[in-house]
Amino acid sequence: MIGKLNHVAIAVADLPAAVAQYRDLMGADVSEPLDLPEHGVTTVFVRLPNTTIELLHPLGENSPIAKFLQRNPGGGMHHVCYEVEDIHAAMKRMQSEGVRVLSAEPKIGAHGKPVIFLHPKEMNGVLVELEQA
Numbered sequence: 001m002i003g004k005l006n007h008v009a010i011a012v013a014d015l016p017a018a019v020a021q022y023r024d025l026m027g028a029d030v031s032e033p034l035d036l037p038e039h040g041v042t043t044v045f046v047r048l049p050n051t052t053i054e055l056l057h058p059l060g061e062n063s064p065i066a067k068f069l070q071r072n073p074g075g076g077m078h079h080v081c082y083e084v085e086d087i088h089a090a091m092k093r094m095q096s097e098g099v100r101v102l103s104a105e106p107k108i109g110a111h112g113k114p115v116i117f118l119h120p121k122e123m124n125g126v127l128v129e130l131e132q133a
């Protein structure tokens, strides 16, 4: 059911420092920061030849990555995102197999496409995002 790896997300405590590291030290093509208030994050895309790295920093008071950074003050790998053809079909299938979907409906993600998140407890300890291709 899943297709390409769309992105790997890394939560960072210091976004400008992480941007400088990927752009200047690693030589990557790095986007401008994008505020996504509906997701509670500011994100920067690091464009690699075969996928994207999403640098995430908390935005606002109820950011879903705030607790993660409290537990991991130095940052860490936050989630992986796979592409699916039909987000509603994927959502139903996951729920029917007892995997918790973390929103009642898909939300529009950073790439303008519908996304859902699957609870890490049912996904081998990894938070998984599914994005409609």
Ligand SMILES: CC[C@@H](C(=O)O)C(=O)SCCNC(=O)CCNC(=O)[C@H](O)C(C)(C)COP(=O)(O)OP(=O)(O)OC[C@H]1O[C@@H](n2cnc3c(N)ncnc32)[C@H](O)[C@@H]1OP(=O)(O)O
Binding pocket: 009, 036, 039, 041, 043, 054, 056, 064, 065, 067, 068, 077, 078, 079, 081, 102, 108, 109, 110, 111, 115, 117, 119, 120, 121, 125, 126, 127, 129
């Ligand atoms: C940029 C936009 C968009 C895109 O299009 O790409 C994004 O990627 S937005 C990214 C941010 N959004 C989200 O993460 C939404 C989904 N996340 C959530 O709903 C919550 O963060 C969560 C995963 C349900 C965790 O909620 P929280 O309130 O933080 O619960 P706990 O802290 O109590 O954690 C419970 C349990 O889960 C473990 N955990 C939490 N986060 C992760 C993680 N990222 N990876 C692996 N495990 C995680 C946490 O350690 C707790 O475990 P126990 O202590 O063993 O119970």
Ligand SMILES: [Co+2]
Binding pocket: 007, 009, 054, 079, 081, 129
């Ligand atoms: Co993401």
